[in-house]
């Protein structure tokens with residue numbers, strides 16, 4: 660059983676500091692992203708060290724309109740980051756971050772896969788078994804694509820959220836790394852003020868920040884919490 664004492668943020672720092680970490684093709688990361696706000700800090704951090712491809716795969720988002728809103732915001736943010744790269748090139752700056760454009764791949768929008776994955780777990784509270792199945796669905800698709808595409812690593816933005824279980828995400832990632840033969844980048848992106856920085860970047864770029872996680876169950880829970888607060892006020 661996984662120790663709860665692992666510091667995944669430090670493990671990532673150590674991996675980055677290895678002299679030959681991620682050379683050549685291994686320098687590439689397929690980064691699963693749940694949304695633009697969560698990816699803002701993660702992209703800012705990782706692009707210093709890796710060639711990034713963002714994989715937007717989120718069949719957990721129940722409503723089509725919400726899905727479209729989030730994916731368009733994701734693409735807009737990547738466009739903004741890539742414009743920074745172009746500006747730096749024009750200004751003759753060649754720092755590592757300034758040199759790298761971020762690629763994006765939009766996965767299939769297949770909510771039926773989400774409902775199949777969480778069948779029987781619908782009533783689990785947020786943060787429990789239903790969410791673990793949801794993490795696995797999204798990470799497994801990312802691991803498959805990373806293996807097919809010859810990426811050096813795969814990982815996810817999900818560990819930036821204080822509401823997500825970073826230990827579980829890392830455990831699932833490591834298990835899938837073994838299954839698909841592609842390395843998993845350990846992370847706990849909320850650490851080192853990562854979450855705080857994501858809030859700042861969201862303000863800076865005027866990003867849409869949704870008030871629920873994505874599935875219909877989380878939307879119902881968020882609405883209930885809001886109603887409770889309104890009643891108490």
Ligand code: SF4
Nearest residue numbers: 790793872873874877
């Ligand atoms: S609350 Fe979020 S992580 Fe949990 S099942 Fe719903 S969409 Fe997935």
